[in-house]
Amino acid sequence: MGDKNNNVFERIEKKYLLSEEKFNLLFQKIEPYMTIDKFGLHTICNIYYDTETFDLIRNSIEKPSYKEKFRLRSYGVPGEDSMVFLEIKKKYGRTVFKRRISLSLNEAEDYLERSIKPQKDSQILREIDYFIKLYNPIKKVFIAYDRVALFGKEDESLRITFDTDIRSRTHNLDLRKGDFGMAINNFSGYLMEIKTSASLPLWLARILSELEIYPDSFSKYGSVYKQGLINERLFEQSIHEELDEQQLISKLNSSTNRRNIKCLQAS
Template identity: 45%
Template structure:
């Protein structure tokens, strides 16, 4: 059964392709690949984030409060309309990430968020998580806001499933076709060849990992996929507005000349 409740600290690192391979090859001495990464192949993850009309959740998150939360639907690959997905409520309190999720059918997840009413319970659902998400939905009027997908390689420490490291690349996003089943197309969020590494641990990282990160000059950074997508969309919106204003001014000048 998939783990449905996570409590852990997450540290993030950005790197290029050369640094990824150098570090990944060393990590294989201490870690083993995720079950999804058979034969060292990537697997893709697609997410649909929900927010209010005025982006309340992500704007609050970017202000770096002591407590923040977000809601998303997650699938592995591009799901069929009746496929199993995960509805996830992710919170961060004083640096500790708490993620709670339950398995639902894709259309059930959409309807749950749209109406605030949970689907009829059946085997495989997590009652406690559904109740928490129901309460969360009672506090906000949410709508699909952005789509994010990426290709991932993940690893677990040998003999210690509490330590997990993931590498994400080809992070793509869109603010149209806001359905997971619509495909995993979108614009690139980072420059080509960039990787995002996340180190996830319930406690402190082991000494061997701290030494390895230091040896490869890996330094922690703050990087939220949804946060960076939001900031990029705002910049694009401002640029579009300015361009439209320039076009309007030019058209008005041409009318005056005529």
């Protein structure tokens, strides 16, 4: 059982950041209640789309009651005819709504970059079409990570995913290019997401409390965006510092030149 074969989701999602130690302790305790997804450890690749001025992610990190994201996703590095997913992810309050369609990579790129609509027609495609006309999104960042997913033995709608080695790039925004990228600053360990259609089962709530594991608002795309802003500011700061140094040297040279001229005049 896995997300790969589903196209419509409505569920409550909670995120948690785990150290290696907490991950190992937690995994041992939930193993009797959960089954590892048949896909095992696998790599997920995404290209996130946004407006020219990053309006979607800028709104998202303000933590509004409603927010949305749009991405192109593949499981592993795709070839020309590999199936990929166009996804709209919306969050209202605590509930996440995800709608997506599967297309070949060529079809998806024709649609996104050349406005050539796929042969298939569906309500989800019309929703995506409306989203594209509304925001005119463009490629902004590639994000990949390695994931292992589990689902409940008694309740298969309960899913727990663990993501690690989250990496990103803002160049070569093509899924075919590979899953390489830079690590996110200050992130190590695992990002756990618990996805359920209802409240947490008592056994899981008890384990989380026992291990002192608490929800976190971590966002992969949001973290990459913030990291980009920080790097941009550091770059601008280094430029200013370099200019200040150059201006100081220029002033010193100017003063030295004036002294030399006075000495020459005096002689």
